Amino acid sequence: GGIITQTPKFLIGQEGQKLTLKCQQNFNHDTMYWYRQDSGKGLRLIYYSITENDLQKGDLSEGYDASREKKSSFSLTVTSAQKNEMAVFLCASSIARAGGYAEQFFGPGTRLTVL
Amino acid sequence: GDSVTQTEGPVTVSESESLIINCTYSATSIAYPNLFWYVRYPGEGLQLLLKVITAGQKGSSRGFEATYNKETTSFHLQKASVQESDSAVYYCALGDRYNQGKLIFGQGTKLSIKP
Numbered sequence: 001g002g003i004i005t006q007t008p009k010f011l012i013g014q015e016g017q018k019l020t021l022k023c024q025q026n027f028n029h030d031t032m033y034w035y036r037q038d039s040g041k042g043l044r045l046i047y048y049s050i051t052e053n054d055l056q057k058g059d060l061s062e063g064y065d066a067s068r069e070k071k072s073s074f075s076l077t078v079t080s081a082q083k084n085e086m087a088v089f090l091c092a093s094s095i096a097r098a099g100g101y102a103e104q105f106f107g108p109g110t111r112l113t114v115l
Numbered sequence: 116g117d118s119v120t121q122t123e124g125p126v127t128v129s130e131s132e133s134l135i136i137n138c139t140y141s142a143t144s145i146a147y148p149n150l151f152w153y154v155r156y157p158g159e160g161l162q163l164l165l166k167v168i169t170a171g172q173k174g175s176s177r178g179f180e181a182t183y184n185k186e187t188t189s190f191h192l193q194k195a196s197v198q199e200s201d202s203a204v205y206y207c208a209l210g211d212r213y214n215q216g217k218l219i220f221g222q223g224t225k226l227s228i229k230p
Contacts, residue, residue, distance in 0.1 A: 027179050
């Protein structure tokens, strides 16, 4: 088995501030993902990464940057925090599988509050 | 576009009663849809409940079942007799067999079981 760790668990920032969320996994998975979940809504993909130094934009990438410096970690930066993006941010990972299904495993989430 | 719609929550069911949570999808840009049910139990992270990657097949786990119906574009979650431990939030999700970055979630259905 393995585990995904997200830090911090709670993140409070000021409007306009740059904020960074971190994710670590010890599954030795190739692919990692960042999702945003607004209250009462489903998850939406922000960025994903197939391997180190790879970045792929999801549907919600505007206003965010991501960084995958090594296989086990994936960071997400909110470039200028806005009140309408208060949400829970979920990190996930999976093996890389072209042409087949690869289960995603999720972390516990980081809850972002913008003052 | 691609989307997932599921039963609006919250849903309350008495213990030992049957349950159905509806899920319908639209996969206009996905040639080979994969379908999933994820679950978040209280205090835990999001985890995969069951998956079906071939149309016409049924997936099952922990007494839950769901059949991938291509004709009606549906993937309803059913259980014959629910238990208090089934109280959770359930998410239907649509994936793309050839695009690892694509996993589209429904809004979630909060299920409470009355003892």
